[in-house]
Amino acid sequence: MARASVLIVFLLLLSVAGHVCSQSYNAMFSFGDSISDTGNLCTGPAGCPSTLDIVHSPYGSTHFGHPTGRCTDGRVVVDFLGACVSCVTTNLFLIHAERLGLPLLPPSKASGVDFKKGANMAIIGATAMDLEFFNSRGLGRGVWSGGSLGIQIQWFRQLMPSICGTDAAGCKSYLSKSLFIVGEFGGNDYNAALFHPGSGIAEARSYVPQVVDRIASAVETLIGLGATEVVVPGVLPIGCFPVYLTLSPSSNKGDYDEAGCLRGLNDLSSYHNELLKRAVSSLRSKHAGVRLMYADFYAQVVDMVRSPETFGLRYGLRVCCGAGGQGSYNYNNDARCGMAGASACGDPENYLVWDGIHLTDAAYRSIAGGWLSGTYCSPGILH
Template sequence: MAVSRELLLVALLVVFSCDLMAVSGQKFNALYSFGDSMSDTGNLCVNGAPAGLTLTQPPYGETFFGRATCRCSDGRLVVDFLAERFGLPLLPPSKQGSADFKKGANMAIIGATAMGSSFFQSLGVGDKIWNNGPLDTQIQWFQNLLPSVCGSSCKTYLSKSLFVLGELGGNDYNAQLFGGYTPEQAAGQSPAIVDGIGSGAEKLISLGAMYIVIPGVLPVGCFPIYLTLYQTSNGGDYDQYGCLKRFNALSQRHNSLLQAKVSSLQSKYPWAKIMYADFYSHVYDMVKSPSSYGFSTNLRACCGAGGGKYNYQNGARCGMAGASACGNPASSLSWDGIHLTEAAYKKIADGWVNGAYCHPAILS
């Protein structure tokens, strides 16, 4: 039977588009996420909400879920938007034993660090680490899931899955800063922290990972919690956008070393697609030009009861009695002074998928 040129052309276009989809990474078996409070979708709360944890109270989760879900935002996080973008379910927490993890799992947990407890004990700040979920432990949680996910053919399955390794490192610096270290002293530990993240990436590659996003840390000198706790009367301590320069310099040092680490991994594993996600530049661009992103405020927390310039106060944080959210969270960059709004996370996810803030972009 003769086939018309039109049908043949359609068939070729379908084949071409499928090949293009495979090459560009638009189709993944699953999404596996590691990290801290920027990514946790419920691990810390699987066995019940820890006492005194405000993020289990309204107005957390109000924008999308209509309830608090143990996410540190008013709604979805970057990993949620990535899952939606690739047609995958929102990631179940890995500690939720009854869940189906074949399409993905989230090992991230609030308070997590790149380094293990002995690292912080050696620095005299072991008391500042309050949960047991460092990167090595998260990778062990992941390995424990694998028999139910892919049986004996894991390398093939994982080679077609997307891995997001962080953000990690932020709490490694918080432990030091809140333990009395200066930003400059904390920066002295950056090589070890970055090596820890790199080792984690190599472990995942050895398990079969081929697509790995490795995010840097954020410009914490622009966050209300730092701006409040470390505010000074010296104008020279701030950049032209109102951010604390010393704290952003710490983030920049970490990110510079991490980019070099990612470049090294790219050379060592040329068959894998290892991507550096530039959290810092994207969020700093939002601080510099909030109106370009639809924000009317950039250095002020949407949710809190502290008032003041940054609407942040440790004793009156979001979720505490008397705290409330601003009328339109989508107009704010910062949600609770420590974490970002759903609106910001959506823009960040878009920037990783096909924008200028992931090198190379996930869909490049």
């Protein structure tokens, strides 16, 4: 990495230094999809399905040296946030987390693991809505994960005795001093329509209010269990991701914004996020003793696409791991990352996008910093 880029990354990290954590968290608990999964799809006796792209190199190559069930070259946002769970000083502690031997957030399906310091219920392909909802709309074929938000809440309830015992008051007290990350959710809900023949943006948009209501309901459930520190991320700007840009191209230049993203898809993301922000605001009014934080995935990723160098990156819309340089975005759906014919770039630290739909370790590190500092989270986790 060039000296200027190294300096920028250092300054971004430094910008959140000095913020003291509002409290020393007992643990962190995460719910979500492939943006957050730290291995749930790959736990259990059977392990990862061999047909899954993420089980193959170069997934995991940057940080772990091998595939881990994460949909990236290294760590995801919750891995970086997890380093701050026990933080009592400044975010600079995050930089030294691995050196100090702090545990990464384990997948909730792992066996023989102590979950007292946290658990990750997120799983690849997860939706906010249950499968029955999609079946009722003829979209069930596009949903393949058995870990909807409601099911993940069930998984968490099952873990609670091992986390904080069976005393309701004691458990509630323990969870009140823990950090909860609920999302993002919605991306796969909308993919069910976007990738379904004969369906599209209009169909996906029609059930955005139901998706947001389900997320808000889940947050309220967790509050009832004792959660008082909850981060609720919005969805990403899906119109900026190479998988959509490649599979849904337009000959009309007006369909693209100045950053090269598809307006229609980003409008869908924006609609979801606006409703979600209203829902978070409503929950704040109902639960005065709860600190609800809206994490703006959308704004930060759009800024990273428009000006990657500001975040220590070089490439916004180009895929690091894909079809060997083919096309404008280096994305080929028949030669995706982890498949035969695909290869990874030699400098993933310069890329925003890892495989066409997920981000790189470097991008997730920066996003975690934005949430901790409050630059892209209201209020910031460290505030």
